[in-house]
Amino acid sequence: MKQGALRLGVFAGPLMGTLFFIAMWPLMHIFPPYSPMLGVEEVAAHVQENRTGFLVGGILLMTAASIVWPFITVIVLFLKKIEGEVPIWTTVTALVFTFGQFTVFLCGLAFTMAAFRPDASLEMVRTWSDLGMFLLVIPAIPGTTQYLATGAVILQDRRARPILPRWYGYLNIWVGILSAPGAVVGLFKIGPFAWNGIAAFWIPAIVFGVWITATQFTLLAAIKRNALADDQQ
Amino acid sequence: MNPATDGNETALRGHVPGEPGLWVLIFGDLLVFGVLFVTYAVSLVGDPDAMGLSQQKLSRGLGLANTILLLTSSWFIAHAVNAARRGSPRARRLILAALALGTAFVGVKVVEWGGHIGHGDTLNSSSFFTFYFMYTGIHLLHVLIGLGVLTWLAWQCDSSGAWTGPFAVLEGSAVFWHLVDLLWVMLFALLYLLRHGAAV
Numbered sequence: 193m194k195q196g197a198l199r200l201g202v203f204a205g206p207l208m209g210t211l212f213f214i215a216m217w218p219l220m221h222i223f224p225p226y227s228p229m230l231g232v233e234e235v236a237a238h239v240q241e242n243r244t245g246f247l248v249g250g251i252l253l254m255t256a257a258s259i260v261w262p263f264i265t266v267i268v269l270f271l272k273k274i275e276g277e278v279p280i281w282t283t284v285t286a287l288v289f290t291f292g293q294f295t296v297f298l299c300g301l302a303f304t305m306a307a308f309r310p311d312a313s314l315e316m317v318r319t320w321s322d323l324g325m326f327l328l329v330i331p332a333i334p335g336t337t338q339y340l341a342t343g344a345v346i347l348q349d350r351r352a353r354p355i356l357p358r359w360y361g362y363l364n365i366w367v368g369i370l371s372a373p374g375a376v377v378g379l380f381k382i383g384p385f386a387w388n389g390i391a392a393f394w395i396p397a398i399v400f401g402v403w404i405t406a407t408q409f410t411l412l413a414a415i416k417r418n419a420l421a422d423d424q425q
Numbered sequence: 426m427n428p429a430t431d432g433n434e435t436a437l438r439g440h441v442p443g444e445p446g447l448w449v450l451i452f453g454d455l456l457v458f459g460v461l462f463v464t465y466a467v468s469l470v471g472d473p474d475a476m477g478l479s480q481q482k483l484s485r486g487l488g489l490a491n492t493i494l495l496l497t498s499s500w501f502i503a504h505a506v507n508a509a510r511r512g513s514p515r516a517r518r519l520i521l522a523a524l525a526l527g528t529a530f531v532g533v534k535v536v537e538w539g540g541h542i543g544h545g546d547t548l549n550s551s552s553f554f555t556f557y558f559m560y561t562g563i564h565l566l567h568v569l570i571g572l573g574v575l576t577w578l579a580w581q582c583d584s585s586g587a588w589t590g591p592f593a594v595l596e597g598s599a600v601f602w603h604l605v606d607l608l609w610v611m612l613f614a615l616l617y618l619l620r621h622g623a624a625v
Binding site: 340357358359360361362363365366369370372373376379380383384385390391395399 | 457
């Protein structure tokens with residue numbers, strides 16, 4: 193079994209997370225996100241002040257969406273191992289994961305558009321930056337489908353020693369439910385459900401952090417005991 | 426001490442309802458709802474009068490009806506667990522009763538939401554109604570997942586109606602259904618019963 197390659201694949205996850213965080217925090221200064229209540233001039237000034245940060249951050253976000261695939265592949269391999277011959281929910285997980293990463297790529301592209309032309313009108317800069325913010329938070333919607341599907345796969349494992357631990361299945365359901373409030377950010381400019389609010393941003397962001405950390409440890413433990421070669425029925 | 430009794434006590438003390446992993450979801454959810462409740466409380470302190478005025482528009486009757494529906498539903502699922510423990514063929518009927526009451530909860534919620542929307546109180550028309558629709562909406566997502574689980578449980582019974590799956594699965598599902606119930610009781614108290622500001 194290719195344990196070295198699998199382990200390497202797992203590290204694409206934290207690498208993606210790190211690039212994401214570097215782009216958002218020191219480069220674009222959108223962690224925590226700016227308020228949706230900011231006026232046209234204020235948003236344009238923020239992009240202007242961090243122009244290079246936005247352009248480099250855009251590249252990092254697009255890179256993050258492009259290098260995460262070995263991580264996703266390792267997850268999908270374990271799910272397929274659990275589900276066996278007709279891997280319905282594994283396939284759902286894989287498809288929605290793909291869709292979700294596409295939105296991360298577009299997010300990087302939107303922020304690049306916002307900062308690309310120094311002579312662009314202020315409205316145009318804010319519009320592209322707003323699109324970037326939406327693409328950062330709204331993908332919680334497909335995220336919910338993906339996490340619930342992953343949870344469903346793990347919890348249907350009937351082996352005496354499950355391929356992935358059952359608590360990790362329940363953790364996925366927890367993350368799925370709590371990502372859902374990200375869906376409503378288009379309705380609010382202030383309060384807990386705005387794109388900088390506690391329920392639409394901070395809770396999904398923190399549970400995502402918990403998820404990606406737990407996923408690494410769970411996958412590394414499963415690789416260590418060679419669970420892909422497990423022949424329990 | 427009688428060794429048999431002693432063994433029993435250990436077994437009872439060491440029993441985790443459902444399975445240990447499930448409690449990641451249960452405590453995780455309780456933690457986050459705790460944060461949501463504190464967020465609501467902080468908002469209340471900020472503008473108690475406006476929140477209180479909107480809050481008066483809620484129907485305590487419908488809220489109470491939903492509380493009774495969920496509590497009764499929980500009662501039925503607890504009895505389904507007992508029936509399964511005894512191998513009784515009543516398990517499926519009890520699960521279906523819990524399912525029917527849970528579905529009625531959704532029906533009442535739809536009528537209630539429809540009424541507020543009809544009166545112009547929508548998701549972002551006031552701070553209170555944002556909390557009301559979002560919190561009851563997140564709770565409703567839990568109810569819908571729970572109803573999916575209950576349906577699946579009913580499926581797992583044999584033709585006589587007795588539970589055939591692993592006991593921990595039924596017990597764990599019941600624990601989740603009790604969580605849905607507990608969260609609703611908290612929401613009912615916070616959103617419907619505790620009145621605020623000048624409107625009190």
